Amino acid sequence: MEVVKNKLMATDLNTTCPNTWCPGCGNFGIEIAVKKAFSELINEEKVKKENLVVVADIGCHGKIADYLNVNSFYSLHGRSVAPATGIKLARPELSVIVMAGDGGAYGEGIEHLIFAAKRNINITVIIHDNRVYGLTAGQVSPTSPQNFKGNSTPDGSLDQPINPLELMLISGATFIARAFSGDAESLRETIKKAIMHKGFSFVEVLQPCFTFFNTYDYYRKNIYSLENNFDLTDKLIAQKKIQEWDYSDTTVSKIPLGIFYQTERPTFDELSQV
Amino acid sequence: MLKEYSILIGGKAGDGIRQTGDNIGDLLNELGYYIFVYKDYPSVIRGGHNFSIIRGAFEKILAHEDEIDILVALDQNTVTQHKKRLKKDALIIFDSNTVKAEGIGFDLTEMAKKLNLPPIARNMGIFGILSAVIGVDFSLVEKIIRNSLHKKTEENISIAREAYELAKVYEKKYEIPRSNNLPKQLMTGNEALALGAVKGGLEMYVAYPMTPTTTILNYLAKNHKKFNLQVIHAENEIGVIGIAEGAAYAGKRAMVGTSGGGFALMVEHLSLAGQAEIPIVIILGQRPGPATGLPTYTGQSELLFALYAGHGEFPRILVAPGDTEEAIELTRDAQNLAWQFQIPVIILADKHLCENTFSTEPDKILIDIKEAKLWNKEGDYKRYLLTDDGISPLAFPGQPDAVVKLNSYEHEENGITTELAELTIKNVEKRMKKASAIETELKKHLTVKVYGNPDSEIVLLTWGSTKGSVVEVAARLDCRVVQLLYLNPLPVWELLEKFKGAKKIISIECNATGQLCSLIAAAGFKIDAKVLKYDGRPFTVKELEDKIKKLL
DSSP, X not given: XXXXXXXXXXXXXXXXXXXXXXXXXXHHHXXXXXXXXXXXXXXXXXXXXXXXXXXXXXXXXXXXXXXXXSEEEEOOTXXXXXXXXXXXXXXXXXXXXXXXXXXXXXXXXXXXXXXXXXXXXXOEEEEEEOSSBTTTTSBOOTTSOTTOOOSSOTXXXXXXXXXXXXXXXXXXXXXXXXXXXXXXXXXXXXXXXXXXXXXXXXXXXXXXXXXTBOOHHHHHHHEEEOOSOSOXXXXXXXXXXXXXXXXXXXXXXXXXXXXXXXXXXOOHHHHTOO | OOOEEEEEEEEEETSOHHHHHHHHHHHHHHXXXXXXXXXXXXXXXXXXXXXXXXXXXXXXXXOOOSOEEEEEESSHHHHHHXXXXXXXXXXXXXXXXXXXXXXXXXXXXXXXXXXXXXXXXXXXXXXXXXXXXXXXXXXXXXXXXXXXXXXXXXXXXXXXXXXXXXXGGGTTTTOOOOOSOOOOEEEEHHHHHHHHHHHTTOOEEEEOOOTTTHHHHHHHHHTHHHHTOEEEEXXXXXXXXXXXXXXXXXXXXXXXXXXXXXXXXXXXXXXHHHHHTOOEEEEEEEOSOSTTOOTTSOOOOOHHHHHHOSSSOOOOEEEOOOSHHHHHHHHHHHHHHHHHHTSEEEEEEEHHHHHSEEEEOGGGSOOOOOOOOBOOOOSSOOTTOOOTTSOOOBOOTTOTTOOOEEESSOBOTTSOBOOOHHHHHHHHHHHHHHHHHHHHHHTTSOOEEEEEOTTOSEEEEEEGGGHHXXXXXXXXXXXXXXXXXXXXXXXXXXXXXHTTTOSEEEEEESSSSOHHHHHHHHTTOOOOEEEEOOSSSOOOHHHHHHHHHHHO
């Protein structure tokens, strides 16, 4: 008779903390995908539950730290990547996953993100990019389109959005992907691949904010999945595909989802062990 | 009166002044002197004016004097700037190519050229001259150069020898006595701080270069294999403390080092350590501010900043070593205290301590690594378990059956966010309870030192490296010194004892607003006078003596 080991269910990763995201929030999709990804990796014996560490930033997304029954470091705003680096350097056997928002990662703490990519530190960074400041109730963020009308820019924001994938490519990230929170299956797959990648993995998740910047329709109309038909280690190809969408909402363009770039080079953590 | 000698060596940045000053210190050390080397340099890489004053005595000294016995000049500016320091019968030794003076001069510029050496080699030439003049055997000169210069060693010895031979005609012109004292280890405060941390179990040092603590980073980076620790130069000070706090969460002892401006950048993370109860040691090497200020000079103007920094209310320990042995011991103890109470411990140092060289006996201070309060593995792990003493047992990620949730928000015992009033009160009181536990522990430590005449009615109150001049002045004027080692919690229990019988308490520190003074006064003690210095320079012994005499 086959002995079946007790499988961990995604729901085993729930905590007792009541959820306070708005109905329709893109974060629900990310939460489901993350719990499935974690439980599957644990059941596949690719990671141990006790070795998972989620480092969360501050924002609506950050509440995920309270909803996940795993080790967590619920940090200051913009300051999730540096502690994640410290955790990995101290204990390289841990699987460290940053969960940050576009405000913290691309604004408040952008320098830490750039340096983590530059170091190719073996952690995973998942950005809940809703392209708005949600928890402070509706201001422009670094990835909002130009002319975004929010509480701090009622006449329309003046500067252009940053393309975070392009930033990560030139900073030295070795795994760059984009996913959509409304597409839980492929998000889960991407997250698993990102965690298993040896090196700095960056996953930008388009996550509509139902309350302050509802982009569900725009995304549904324009997203498409990258095909498995190009050299993932080619930076120029990656750059071209990354540049297909400029984070505006007025230009007619397609938004590619999937893995744009994946390669390996020595990681900072392995090089720096005593 | 203390039997002592002071030698000043000066030149431009790039002339090798610091190296030669250290070598002169090594020389006097070998002759049985206790050494203190004061290093003065502006914020430049070439040009300007650098000088070191090497003071040797047969008793331990921690300060320097204004007047000098020998002036060693590699450029004219050195003579111009410092001739007012010359004692009667003082001697000038110089490079006759660049300096016009009365004394012992040789053309070291030509000598270097003749030997195909770069102009910086004049410094070893002048070291050779000085050694001959004070009556030292060349073998000692060679030994010192071999031990300290690992590049172009033979070339440096050759110019030293050539100059030494020429200067032999003046042999014993200024012979200085020696003693049977065994040579000590000469180290800077930065080295001492680094060593102390290692003796306290440090596992990771993270920093961003900033004067005067840069050489802690350099020294630990160079010796990281020997000390078995990770050394990280991070992107900026916020990254520095972020990385260190992550490492601490993961169970590794981490320390950071900076100066006032860098500490300012770390302040939000300091608050995080308070809320999330993260053990962290921060070295704050002070220099005069505000802002960029005087980067390469000394001051003591961050005491109150370190005490109050960080939004919100949370316990911390503040400690201020005044010499290299205190630096070793207090930094070692800081690691243990941070982990015992899961708090930030801030070590207030300054350029005077960090960068000057002191005779030290580091082996007197033993390795001491105390285990923190660990989880007993029973039941569900709660990172912020409410306990009698306010200290929750520790577990770390990777431990089976422990889910370790650290939180910057107010939180429940298990680390999940809360905004409830009742839980907030419990946490606030938990943090306050830790403060009492800290005080109980510190009563077992040496938190206040007394020097001089313990019965004197005149008390000279001080902290940090200012202690060096204060202790010497007290010996000359028969006063009592009270030196605070721990500034927070303020050891009021000790001060009540140590101030007994005082008729006049004079507070001495290097800032403009009398920060220690205000801290002591706030605790209810009466300070009768303040002696303050805020020009970026430390008190010399004579300078302080004159100021104190006026107050007696």
